[in-house]
Amino acid sequence: MNVSVLSNVNMDSLKSHLKKVGVEHPYFCGYNQYLIELLDRNSFIHKNVQEYIFIHLDGEELLKNQYFSIPRKEDLLSDLEELLSSLRTYIHQFPHASIILSTIVFPPFSFISYLDTNSPISYSQIEHELNAKLDSFSIEQTNVIRLDFNRLVKLYGYNALVDDKYWYLGRIKYTNLAFSLIAEELKNLIHAFEGKTKKVLVLDLDNTLWGGILGEDGLNGINLSEEGVGKIYRDFQKIIHSLKGIGILLVINSKNNESDVCEAFDKIALMVLKYDDFIVKKINWQNKVQNMKEIAGELNLGLSSFVFIDDSPVERALVKESLQEVEVPEFPSDITMLKKWFLSEVVYKYFGKVRLTTEDLNKTEQYVRNTQRNDLANSTLEISEFLKTLKIELIVSENDLNIKARLAQLSQKTNQFNLTTRRYQEVDLELFMECGTCVVYGLEYADKFGNEGIVGAAIIKCTQQVAFIDTFLLSCRVLGRNVEFSFLYKIIQDLNSKGITKILGEYLATDKNQVVKNFYADCGLTEMESGKMGNGKYEGEIDLVLNRLSVKCRG
Amino acid sequence: MIREKILAEVIAIIVDLFEEEKNLKDSVELSTIKNFDSLGRLNLFMALEQCFVIRFTIDEILSAKSIEDLVDMIVLKEKSK
Numbered sequence: 001m002n003v004s005v006l007s008n009v010n011m012d013s014l015k016s017h018l019k020k021v022g023v024e025h026p027y028f029c030g031y032n033q034y035l036i037e038l039l040d041r042n043s044f045i046h047k048n049v050q051e052y053i054f055i056h057l058d059g060e061e062l063l064k065n066q067y068f069s070i071p072r073k074e075d076l077l078s079d080l081e082e083l084l085s086s087l088r089t090y091i092h093q094f095p096h097a098s099i100i101l102s103t104i105v106f107p108p109f110s111f112i113s114y115l116d117t118n119s120p121i122s123y124s125q126i127e128h129e130l131n132a133k134l135d136s137f138s139i140e141q142t143n144v145i146r147l148d149f150n151r152l153v154k155l156y157g158y159n160a161l162v163d164d165k166y167w168y169l170g171r172i173k174y175t176n177l178a179f180s181l182i183a184e185e186l187k188n189l190i191h192a193f194e195g196k197t198k199k200v201l202v203l204d205l206d207n208t209l210w211g212g213i214l215g216e217d218g219l220n221g222i223n224l225s226e227e228g229v230g231k232i233y234r235d236f237q238k239i240i241h242s243l244k245g246i247g248i249l250l251v252i253n254s255k256n257n258e259s260d261v262c263e264a265f266d267k268i269a270l271m272v273l274k275y276d277d278f279i280v281k282k283i284n285w286q287n288k289v290q291n292m293k294e295i296a297g298e299l300n301l302g303l304s305s306f307v308f309i310d311d312s313p314v315e316r317a318l319v320k321e322s323l324q325e326v327e328v329p330e331f332p333s334d335i336t337m338l339k340k341w342f343l344s345e346v347v348y349k350y351f352g353k354v355r356l357t358t359e360d361l362n363k364t365e366q367y368v369r370n371t372q373r374n375d376l377a378n379s380t381l382e383i384s385e386f387l388k389t390l391k392i393e394l395i396v397s398e399n400d401l402n403i404k405a406r407l408a409q410l411s412q413k414t415n416q417f418n419l420t421t422r423r424y425q426e427v428d429l430e431l432f433m434e435c436g437t438c439v440v441y442g443l444e445y446a447d448k449f450g451n452e453g454i455v456g457a458a459i460i461k462c463t464q465q466v467a468f469i470d471t472f473l474l475s476c477r478v479l480g481r482n483v484e485f486s487f488l489y490k491i492i493q494d495l496n497s498k499g500i501t502k503i504l505g506e507y508l509a510t511d512k513n514q515v516v517k518n519f520y521a522d523c524g525l526t527e528m529e530s531g532k533m534g535n536g537k538y539e540g541e542i543d544l545v546l547n548r549l550s551v552k553c554r555g
Numbered sequence: 556m557i558r559e560k561i562l563a564e565v566i567a568i569i570v571d572l573f574e575e576e577k578n579l580k581d582s583v584e585l586s587t588i589k590n591f592d593s594l595g596r597l598n599l600f601m602a603l604e605q606c607f608v609i610r611f612t613i614d615e616i617l618s619a620k621s622i623e624d625l626v627d628m629i630v631l632k633e634k635s636k
Contacts, residue, residue: 010594012594013598013601016571016572016598165616166597166601169613169617170593170594170597172601175601175604175605176601
């Protein structure tokens with residue numbers, strides 16, 4: 001990952017901490033040179049392609065002499081506008097760079113003392129307005145995100161993160177702890193931005209989701225209440241329920257009798273989560289590792305999408321050692337820490353989100369419908385008969401800016417049915433849609449069980465009468481229903497109507513996309529060149545491809 | 556904390572911070588450590604403060620010449636805790 005750091009204080013100490021989170025050679029602009037770096041066409045960030053530019057402005061340094069006199073809000077807002085204007089120019093020139101703007105934090109003390117909260121003279125108010133301006137800027141620009149330094153200050157305290165001693169010695173404003181936290185936060189934020197966060201929260205039940213052991217203590221012994229320790233578990237359940245609401249899939253992996261657990265969910269009135277909130281329930285007496293593998297199979301997701309929460313150190317160790325792809329955070333020994341631990345150590349680290357799509361909001365329902373489809377498939381002898389009963393409806397959109405966030409999310413997350421695994425961000429898709437020679441297609445899927453939303457994307461680059469399929473991908477949720485052939489068929493029909501005569505395709509092999517190795521050959525394209533690692537280049541006359549696909553779609 | 560343990564921790568921090576591969580002993584001069592410069596000195600003291608939960612004065616930061624100096628200072632601070 002390629003990161004540049006621009007600041008009004010010396011941030012060089014961040015270097016060793018960034019290395020620990022996987023950023024090997026970050027660039028640091030000179031002390032207080034951030035504006036020059038952004039504006040100078042000969043600066044490092046102009047001469048070198050940047051993936052991420054992290055801009056951290058220290059609040060006290062931003063105030064300069066105004067920290068020692070009555071602050072003038074207009075001057076500070078105008079200084080900030082100068083930065084935003086420079087940033088707009090830079091973003092216009094380098095649309096592929098993503099900008100991470102830190103929140104501005106003023107010192108929690110100043111010579112105006114209580115006037116700050118009791119009069120119009122207020123540093124806090126100015127701080128709020130500056131950050132609101134940065135918030136608006138990040139909403140206006142799709143490739144600008146915010147790093148909440150203020151959250152870290154609230155969590156650890158200003159004195160633990162800011163130390164004037166190193167400021168006077170070397171213009172370093174922050175402590176070692178602050179730099180390690182900023183590096184960790186940057187890593188997690190970038191993961192969230194790139195959609196590399198986890199999808200599934202796997203939960204144990206006894207002494208995890210509720211207090212007590214159901215099999216031993218019985219229904220009446222379960223601790224779940226509005227008072228005392230029982231409230232800890234109830235609050236924990238409330239958070240988990242909210243996570244489900246923003247697209248995290250919930251799963252139970254518990255050693256228990258299933259009938260006892262059903263009864264507990266049914267009869268305990270203060271249970272926040274309902275049995276049906278869990279997309280898969282593995283409630284049995286078999287090894288939790290085996291359960292975990294079965295869950296992955298049922299959801300058609302890799303184990304690297306899983307986070308496992310269990311109070312038992314033995315179960316945690318077993319899963320951790322046997323399934324290294326699964327994230328298994330330590331469980332707090334002091335149960336009163338459960339809420340704070342889960343939110344700060346688990347949610348931000350594994351389930352962080354920067355944008356929310358419609359698909360996120362309906363994720364669990366989509367997987368439930370998939371289970372219903374699988375049940376129908378299992379009860380139907382012929383696949384063709386099964387597909388007919390589904391009554392599939394496909395809507396293909398073309399260059400629709402309204403769905404760019406979802407298409408970017410698919411591009412970042414889809415690994416299996418993805419011919420080239422090229423990762424694109426919203427800004428890239430915007431450029432493709434507006435360039436005049438590319439067509440970005442989106443595929444919306446619905447059947448008798450419901451609407452799955454946007455499940456497929458394709459990016460086609462056209463040169464005269466030739467179309468090159470840069471990207472062709474489909475969410476694993478709709479695989480096995482011949483949707484891929486229908487999607488490509490509709491695309492090729494459209495290209496045909498645009499005067500295209502030849503189709504070029506490419507397969508770039510990864511560890512995860514073997515399922516599409518023969519896709520283009522199946523679609524009637526001919527392999528022209530096979531490269532290393534199983535990669536292949538394909539081409540086909542548009543009439544032949546259309547004929548082949550129409551047969552495939554009928555099948 | 557016994558002196559040997561402190562020495563081992565100090566050396567571990569230096570190795571981590573400066574990627575120094577040579578065998579470090581307490582007699583090693585800080586200025587001879589790979590990548591050590593004025594900023595490196597500050598980074599080293601910041602890491603030591605966090606690791607041992609202590610605070611150095613500006614004089615201490617500027618005067619330390621060797622690993623032995625660092626260990627002596629930390630031992631003193633540990634005793635006065």
